[in-house]
Amino acid sequence: MKLTVKDLNSFYGPAHILFDIALEVGEGEVVALLGRNGAGKSTTFRSIVGLVENRSGRVMFEGRDVSELPTHAIVRGGLGYVPEERRIFTDLTVEENLEVGRQPKRAGAPQWDREKLFKLFPNLGEMRGRPGGRMSGGEQQMLTIARTLMGNPSLVLLDEPSEGLSPKIVEQMVDAILAMKKEGVSIVVSEQNLHFARLISDRAYIIERGRICFGGTMAELDARPDIRDAHLSL
């Protein structure tokens, strides 16, 4: 397994947010983490990369226990994280944003550099010197993904990449994610949009109120409309 999460519990202050989360991601797989707003998707990702201080449980990445490591060490080990709110550096140019994400090459992980990323996201290549603050939402979303790929990760946690994007940009996003998969990057993508998830994912988990309540292939999920309706539809 690429990534194994076991018994993950997280707290914000006295509030218990995640309950015994368990996830598995195989080599080169794209796995969707589905759930409504506030179900715990972002907290799950933040806990995996060590951004939630108060947590317990085990996170195994490429056979190594990373649950006790600080965030930067987890990420340097090849576990990339793309946050939900984009969080690009608005004062920095596109190229400088990418520079912040750059990490040394890693054996056994797909390699990325600026030119390769500009091929994947042609829009970005046309605005290398533009400050991040003066880009559209879709361009910013591309930039956050490209920035994380600069770290040559072997697995990426993608938090709601389609959120707030126009249908046309969502299409580009699907292409980009499939291209990443083709390069050999394993991906966990959190989504509320089942349609989007179906286009890219091999398997899916459903999270509700901090608990995983379903795990299986997309076909298995389609065979259970009851679960889909109970936990996903509005």
Next chain:
Amino acid sequence: MAFYVVQFLTGLASAASLFLVASGLSIIFGVTRIVNFAHGAFYMLGAYVAFTLTERFSGAFGFWGGIVVAALVVAAIGVLVEMVLLRRIYHSPELFQLLATFGLTLMVEDLVVLIWGPDDLVGRRAPGFKGAIDFFGQNIPSYDLFLIVLGPVVLGVLWLLFQRTRWGVLVRAATQDRDMVAALGVNQKWLFTSVFALGVFLAALGGALQIPRDAVNHAMDLRVIVEVFVVVVIGGLGSIIGAFVAAVLVSELNAFGILIFPKISIILVFLVMAVVLIVRPWGLFGKPEAPARRTPGLTVNPWRPLTTNERLAAIAVLVVAAALPFVGGNYLLTVGSEIAIFVIFAVSLHFLMSVGGLASFGHAAYFGLGAYGVALLAKMAGLPMIACLLLGPLLGLLGAAVFGFFAVQLSGVYFAMLTLAFAQIVWSIAFQWVSVTGGDNGILGVWPEKWAASPSHFYWLSLGVAALAVVILRIIVFSPFGFALRATRDSPLRSEAVGINGKRIQWTAFVIAGTVAGLAGALFAYLKGSVFPDNMGISLSVDALVMVLLGGVETVSGAVVGAIVYKALNIWLVSQTDLSKLVLGGFVVLIVVAFPKGIVGTLEAFMHRRRKSSSSASSPLLTSRIESAE
């Protein structure tokens, strides 16, 4: 004409050092969000170490090498400080960060005297820049010309560093979003340490470069830090260009101000700063910050008025205290009076700081103004004591009304810097305006009238006023005004949304606190029979902060306990050691790191835990520690 040109060039030369120190402060703040109050101490250390090195090694190489090595040595000390102290408090509330770095300043001041002695040291001239250049009959030291060139060169180097290197890009990214930088695999710890090292290096270099111009002494840290605060407030904290422009502006104002107001040249700088604050509160080149992150508390015990039993207990304590003259001698009574006066002072600061959420680093200004008010009324107008005691504090009120108006336009670290700068301005006026204030000699012979002259009578007077002040401030805390003040403290936006005029409420609180502090100062003048500029000095402001902290920032009346314990310890300590600043500074750092809740806060937490274990019904939400600011 030539004279003015020379004056202008002198101003530019002074700007160089100021810019180095201010840019260092700005860089450190940008990434770590800590306003390093110890920055002046690093500047001073740079000068002292450079003095030693340049005396030791001769020749041009010895001099210039000594300057650079001194800055590097001090930067290494800075790294040590960052790793040992600052790393522990990056997540603490702002106030604690300011206090810890301030405690460090106090320690350095005593250490410097211990190592280099108390006398001014005159360093040697810079090789190659010993002479002066004749400019239409006026002399310009060639070293000044060197400094004038150096300023823009350093600005350029810093610009290249931040724009053209990976490190610079990371620093700029971290200035905007530290956590995201970590989430991209960058080790923040070392980024912070390296930034701190660079900032300290710049400060120390600024100090080292001053030795051919100025004598090295152990008060230069506070002098420069006040100017630097003024510079970053004008230029905008976090902006290097802003630091440069404002350093030039402030230096020129000083250079020409001395021609216009020879006695109180600092007034001119103050006026410019006031104008900038009104027009652009975030400084000329700064960016308006999003509403500051609320510093989370250590505990969230809701405040409540005293119960009947607690009131009776407080009265009983007061009665016991009032019985002191029947058992204690005159010395004990004088100490008792002083403690009572400092209770008044401490509760006034506590009111501003804990209730108002405005941590003033210059509260002694209003204490001192009250003392000077009394002294001037008694000596010049010859008013009777009662009239003096009633009217003297009005000078504190006036000062608080003027300075408070500007100070409450800002919050958080800006507020702290500004109040400190104001206090230094008031101090330098008292120090420089010899014809009115007597300067360093102070005003002597302010003695109480016969009815209050005996130690026991004066003690009862002080105790009575102290009790009154505590009661009145507590009543205000639980009045509608107090609620509005606390609402503004906890959420400026929400309180604004329910129709509270936050700035006015805070200004009023500032004036109340200043007036009460003035009352304490008025009594203090009569207790000592004299007033001196030190009655409004920085160390007195810090004393008050420590009293509040020691008692417990987040309690309603911890300051009372803090003042009593601290003042008693302090009086004893001063009689035991010459290194009181070293001990005091160490004490401050210790409280911040190990004991942030203070005496009363710790007691309350203890009682609460006991009560909770006996009745498990109480809500865990109210007692748990808040872990993160976001």
